[in-house]
Amino acid sequence: MIDYGIEIWGDDDFIVKEGLVCINAKTQPSLLEITQEVRNSGLRGPIILRFPHLINKQIENLYNNFTRAIDENGYRGSFNAVFPLKVNQYPQAVNTIIQYGAPYNYGLEAGSKAELILAMAQTPIGAPITVNGFKDTEMTTLCFMAAHMGHNITVTLEGIGELESIIEVANSSNLTVPHIGIRIRLHSTGSGAWAKSGGMDAKFGLTATELIAAMHLLKEHQLIQNFSMIHFHIGSQMEDIAPLKKALREAGNIYAELKHMGADGLKAINIGGGLAVEYAQNKQQSLKNYSLAEFTNDVIYVLREIMNAKGVDHPNIFTESGRFIVASHAVLITPVLELFSQDHQEKSLNFSQHNPPLIEELRELNTLLNRDNCIEYMHDALDHLESLFTLFDLGYVTLQDRSNAEILVHQIIKKSLHIMRGSPTMELTRLQERLQERYLINSSIFQSMPDYWGLQQHFPVMPLNKLNEPAIRAASLWDITCDSDGEIKFNPNAPLYLHDVDLDEEEYFLAFFNIGAYQETLGMNHNLFTHPNECSIELTKDGFVLRDIIESQNILDILDDIGYDKRQILIQLKNNLASSLFSTEEEKSDTLQKLELYLYQNGYLRTTN
Numbered sequence: 001m002i003d004y005g006i007e008i009w010g011d012d013d014f015i016v017k018e019g020l021v022c023i024n025a026k027t028q029p030s031l032l033e034i035t036q037e038v039r040n041s042g043l044r045g046p047i048i049l050r051f052p053h054l055i056n057k058q059i060e061n062l063y064n065n066f067t068r069a070i071d072e073n074g075y076r077g078s079f080n081a082v083f084p085l086k087v088n089q090y091p092q093a094v095n096t097i098i099q100y101g102a103p104y105n106y107g108l109e110a111g112s113k114a115e116l117i118l119a120m121a122q123t124p125i126g127a128p129i130t131v132n133g134f135k136d137t138e139m140t141t142l143c144f145m146a147a148h149m150g151h152n153i154t155v156t157l158e159g160i161g162e163l164e165s166i167i168e169v170a171n172s173s174n175l176t177v178p179h180i181g182i183r184i185r186l187h188s189t190g191s192g193a194w195a196k197s198g199g200m201d202a203k204f205g206l207t208a209t210e211l212i213a214a215m216h217l218l219k220e221h222q223l224i225q226n227f228s229m230i231h232f233h234i235g236s237q238m239e240d241i242a243p244l245k246k247a248l249r250e251a252g253n254i255y256a257e258l259k260h261m262g263a264d265g266l267k268a269i270n271i272g273g274g275l276a277v278e279y280a281q282n283k284q285q286s287l288k289n290y291s292l293a294e295f296t297n298d299v300i301y302v303l304r305e306i307m308n309a310k311g312v313d314h315p316n317i318f319t320e321s322g323r324f325i326v327a328s329h330a331v332l333i334t335p336v337l338e339l340f341s342q343d344h345q346e347k348s349l350n351f352s353q354h355n356p357p358l359i360e361e362l363r364e365l366n367t368l369l370n371r372d373n374c375i376e377y378m379h380d381a382l383d384h385l386e387s388l389f390t391l392f393d394l395g396y397v398t399l400q401d402r403s404n405a406e407i408l409v410h411q412i413i414k415k416s417l418h419i420m421r422g423s424p425t426m427e428l429t430r431l432q433e434r435l436q437e438r439y440l441i442n443s444s445i446f447q448s449m450p451d452y453w454g455l456q457q458h459f460p461v462m463p464l465n466k467l468n469e470p471a472i473r474a475a476s477l478w479d480i481t482c483d484s485d486g487e488i489k490f491n492p493n494a495p496l497y498l499h500d501v502d503l504d505e506e507e508y509f510l511a512f513f514n515i516g517a518y519q520e521t522l523g524m525n526h527n528l529f530t531h532p533n534e535c536s537i538e539l540t541k542d543g544f545v546l547r548d549i550i551e552s553q554n555i556l557d558i559l560d561d562i563g564y565d566k567r568q569i570l571i572q573l574k575n576n577l578a579s580s581l582f583s584t585e586e587e588k589s590d591t592l593q594k595l596e597l598y599l600y601q602n603g604y605l606r607t608t609n
């Protein structure tokens with residue numbers, strides 16, 4: 001059985017059963033049956049399958065772990081969390097977060113005006129809203145409006161200038177003043193690709209000197225009671241726990257100092273996000289060095305020790321982890337459209353009555369190949385192929401002979417790989433890599449996995465079925481964009497092997513996992529491929545129910561979105577048709593019907609798979 005490292009990245013959410021990858025919950029339906037059910041509704045192209053139960057699981061995990069650590073350490077502050085909208089703003093994700101977060105008073109974090117409006121509309125009154133990112137007076141005013149509507153909202157200052165706009169709005173309106181948070185600039189930095197969120201040269205946060213200036217301003221304008229939170233965020237996908245502990249010590253001491261300086265309203269430390277998700281498919285690639293339990297223990301323990309030593313009440317804790325909450329809930333299913341060397345299939349062989357002796361020998365090697373002789377026969381085959389190429393260059397054999405020879409040698413290597421799959425020799429492994437197969441997938445990497453394109457972020461990938469059959473083809477994956485960057489190359493350090501499939505006979509789907517964080521709105525419409533089809537899967541005691549099937553945008557709407565007038569486009573096409581070469585009106589109207597059908601379908605490939 002090949003499991004594609006599911007026990008490393010799968011977090012017990014998925015299992016392999018009878019050759020199929022299945023959901024590890026309730027009746028354990030397979031992703032293949034779910035995919036087929038969704039496609040039965042007529043959808044073609046890539047599909048994002050969402051699993052709300054996995055969002056629920058992550059929310060529960062987060063709260064349960066902090067509650068446990070708080071109990072075990074006799075910590076006297078509370079635990080609170082918000083979901084950072086920038087990680088996934090799609091309605092199906094956000095609605096699920098709100099639904100399952102309600103019992104915990106889980107809130108939302110906004111980093112832009114549009115996200116703030118979303119947070120104001122979706123957060124239940126009383127659950128926290130935090131607002132980060134750069135703000136103008138309008139955005140600050142929106143925060144005051146939210147406070148006035150009864151929201152428990154905290155505006156986090158990213159720079160000292162933002163305090164001036166808060167003072168200005170407070171003085172010039174009768175609106176309720178929101179809670180004020182201050183982002184602190186740490187000297188300690190995070191780890192991983194996103195580490196520039198923390199540290200002295202960070203984009204955000206107030207220095208020690210600016211903090212003192214802010215304290216004076218807050219006191220002077222009677223806003224000190226509103227100053228309730230300090231905030232830091234050391235960066236996303238934090239793989240090493242050590243920098244977090246350093247940052248906690250620094251932030252904890254800043255908190256205690258501010259309390260001593262008279263920050264009487266200050267009650268909370270917001271430790272930002274950064275909890276990492278495992279994307280690795282093999283152990284060597286796995287970098288995360290801590291568990292959620294260790295993370296929560298560290299946060300609680302470090303803050304408790306500092307506050308006890310400085311005689312300060314334990315602060316309430318806020319987190320803003322996003323990746324950790326939503327990454328696992330979304331799986332991208334992509335049909336494989338084509339294998340590029342399908343011409344190396346046995347069925348393409350075409351012999352004549354009298355074949356060159358080398359071809360006859362290759363046929364014999366292919367038939368007689370077994371475990372004992374396969375290495376020797378493979379060497380012979382490679383040697384014969386070289387000779388045949390020479391004969392071809394000299395004009396002694398035909399193109400058909402050459403094709404037969406190439407197919408036979410491919411067959412012999414593939415069979416040898418199959419026979420020796422438990423213990424391939426170095427030579428076989430190298431041949432396997434050279435024999436790479438290119439799998440064309442019906443999706444766009446730019447749209448669905450932009451972090452692969454931009455940051456070489458690996459996403460776990462596996463086929464939906466055949467997991468009890470050997471997969472010996474070294475695979476590179478090509479998407480359907482006309483861009484050479486739309487490729488996931490074979491990586492010998494983290495090799496992907498897939499099956500030899502005949503797509504005329506059967507369908508073959510690949511699933512990409514952990515795509516629920518950041519990919520969806522970061523994805524770009526390169527080549528005008530838009531957000532894929534999507535569907536939520538609710539697990540029931542008898543199986544599963546499909547909810548909210550949403551088809552990818554249709555072609556006319558895609559064009560409309562970037563500023564074309566879709567009526568104008570239709571008129572133009574109709575005019576072209578009127579003056580076209582069709583002789584009868586019937587032909588014209590048939591063509592028009594077909595054209596309109598295409599225009600109202602999504603832009604992914606449909607007829608092949």
Ligand SMILES: *Cc1c(COP(=O)(O)O)cnc(C)c1O
Pocket residue numbers: 084086087132233235236237272273274275320321322323324
């Ligand atoms: C992006 C961001 C987060 C979320 O980080 P994750 O790594 O997804 O947990 C939290 N807080 C702030 C301020 C952010 O900018």
